[in-house]
Amino acid sequence: MSMTTMMIKVHGMALATCTSRVLLCLAEKGLDYELIPVDVAAGEHKQQPYLSLNPFGQIPAFEDGDVKLFESRAISKYLANKHKDIGTDLLRSSCLKESAIVETWMEVEAHQFNAPMRTLIHQLILNPLGGSVSDEKIIETELEKLGKVFDVYEQKLSVTKYLAGDFYSMADLYHIPYLFYFMKTPKAIVVTDRPHVLAWWMDISSRPATIEVAQGMTLHKFL
The missing domain is CATH 3.40.30.10 (Glutaredoxin)
Structure with missing residues (x-):
């Protein structure tokens, strides 16, 4: 070391x-x-x-x-x-074009994906675990927003294996934590109904690094 x-x-x-x-x-x-x-x-x-x-x-x-x-x-x-x-070369720093595309999809995660997904995780998982009632209207609204984001992903992932190209990058990695929990909910159909998004998730969730980190992502230890 x-x-x-x-x-x-x-x-x-x-x-x-x-x-x-x-x-x-x-x-x-x-x-x-x-x-x-x-x-x-x-x-x-x-x-x-x-x-x-x-x-x-x-x-x-x-x-x-x-x-x-x-x-x-x-x-x-x-x-x-x-x-x-x-x-893993997560930022593709040796290629200006590739690094710019990675940065673009990192921004997409932060500004398009993150907000509806964060709200859904609170409504679908954290609220019930904490004894609060989930708001079905909020869930419906945020699922619609997330669905529109995944429509864009579905099209992109029909052309390239990963979001920024045919290489795994930080843009993909950033999505893993929330998706790991979301895929355990009944609303995971938003992903499973989109074959290219599903294939992407199955790929990135089966990486050795993801499997390693996921071992510590057990909510019952905290709640």
């Missing part, structure tokens, strides 16, 4: 989608790291010393020597850039 990888620390919870996004990147790169649990139930993320790592009181936070970061997408990009020559 090198001194560089020894210093990598991820503060968060393996079952949390933003934490798992970073862990997926680390796994794809084959990097060693220490996952430092944050007791969210006890509000540890809203208190010092954690707030010195993430002033917004959210998980994860990240340390790599003197580099301290928060926001899972920024952390993942940092790791992919720093370690671009090992593991």
